[in-house]
Amino acid sequence: MTELLLQQAINWITLGSIYALLALGFSLIFGVLNVIHFSHGDVAMTAPFIALAGAQALAAVLGAAAPAWLALAVIAAVFAVGLIGVVLDKAVIRRFRDAPAMMALVATVALGIVIRELIRHLYPQGSNPHAFPRLIGGVAFDVAGVPVSWFALAVVGLTALLVGLLFGFLHLTPIGLRIRAASQDRVVARMMGISDGRVFRATFLMASSIGAVAGLLFASYAGVTRFDFGVMAGLIGFSAAVIGGLGSMPGAIVGGLIIAGIEVLAQTFVPEGASYRLVFVFMLVIAVLIFRPAGLLGRTILEKV
């Protein structure tokens, strides 16, 4: 029993970290643009495909497939996805920042369709699932007879590092200060001479690169990637960001951990829990929002008249 619990705890913290990274992107973008970027999950899930394609291209040009090519391709994919985010912002998403909220939601859902279909058409045999290797293999050490993999450690470590970097970036750099100002009040920020364009670019670059890391880790965790993984990744990341409280970074992390927690619990302790796991996840989402309508760590805004 202890072993099972320990094993599930490791799964929980790994999956929770990945979800938290996804949720961070939603929260960041919402904080600045007040727009739900529903295709964020799809953007994130382009990363494994770009990495696979990059590794194959490198192997074809430089000969002999080597792990180094994959590592290189993975890093390139993170940057590429960051750029994709910036381009999508400039081409589509930014235009909806002052539109009614639901319009932006529908536009980004349509954008998600476009991204998924592009993956399907541009990647050879894109409709099929593609195996994605464990980026880091091997067992680090045993805890009470339960092996802790390097991969789990790397996921948690990388998440902690990224969160730390993001926090430092937002609080210690000039552009971070501008992003925080714009997320508090975009109009006043503009009056203070903060250029919208730069803030949006920086936000999307960060959110999409962090999403790319999450996408790569998720594909690596699942061992497989498919063009439509983005739908679920988007739903889960969005839910995590919302139950944590949109615009709140700690909230996104808490939300990710909670959702991963209920998923792992359902799979472990409920008979046939694996097929009902989404029911549990979204029941929890409803329950949280009934009792905390602005999310767990969200600011409840009192409307003044």
Added chain:
Amino acid sequence: MNHPASRVVPRAAAAAATTILLQISGAAFVYAILSAEEGWQVVALLGLLGFGFYLLERLPWINDVVVALLARVPVVTTATAAVIVLGFPFLVGSNTYILHLLIVAQLYAVLALALNFQLGSANIPNFATGASYGIGAYVSALLAVNFNVSFWLTLPVAALAATLFGFVIGIPCMRTRDTYLALVTIAFAVVVHQLLNNFEWTGGPNGLVGIPAPTLFGHSFADPIEVFGWTLPSQANFYYLAAAVVIIAVITARRLHESHIGLAWNALRADEMAAKAQGINVAWYKVLAFAVDAFLAAFAGTIYAFYVSYISPDNFTFLVSVTIMTMVIVGGMDNIFGVIVGAFLLTILPEKLRAFSDYRLLIFGVIVIGFLMIRPEGLFPQRLRHYGVER
């Protein structure tokens, strides 16, 4: 002598002629796009449509003139519309594919009108219309398959079940707002879909098969219709049934829009705080919007289930709700005609893009984004209410 009547009569006649002409050309356009088979035909017709909306965008007075014309001779407008709707199957003849598209488009029009009460009138996002649609379909199908209940009895039962579901979703929505509210409805949609997919008594992922065709006065809906020597394929039964429900939905929407309920919803949309201050029971009207939406969606669901005689959870996913949302937003929120146009356009478009086989979803997504960017208010924006004063 300038007798008032003599000035009115020719105007009315002109208005009537233009009205009839407009509606017939509209119907002709629908027929043309439905029967277009080559890729270039579809592209040309879409180009024509795009040009039309471009004109509307540049010259907004066209819209006002047309609306004024249609309102000038309401009887002629209604009569022409009735003739067109009744006569369309005769024009289509034995082409069951076109009839099928029209039935699906009409069912989506009902769903979009249902959602319009919330999204359009009250600006409440709802991603669970697909779930209400599914509940309607499953309740009636289960009753028909397991207990042999007639179609006409399952219709109200399914509507009642879905309305209860609407109330259930409505309750958490009293507290949440905007994006948070959107997530609650998304969560309900996912939960319903997953449950349908996992329960054994709903047939799991395989769904329910062999839903019997309805009968009316001894005429089975699986049989072709024969009138005055014409034979219409069996789909025509469902075409007329769906048309009847669209008409019910339109009348309901109009009546509600003109009632104090519609006014209260519009007040909610304008400013919730102000509405509350005016003594409007905000929570009740929000929940009511969910219930009305679910009620109408269940009608569409029941007809769908009996029409295709086979349903599976995949017909009622979260993405179906998104499609319905898109129809309302692209068509024009709170504009009944616009919403119907949106539903027809977005049902027929992906089918017609089959000419581009594998790329159709891609093109569909691009077109939706394009519409939202070019006409952000929707194809037919909502019109201002005229309070009190007779137009």
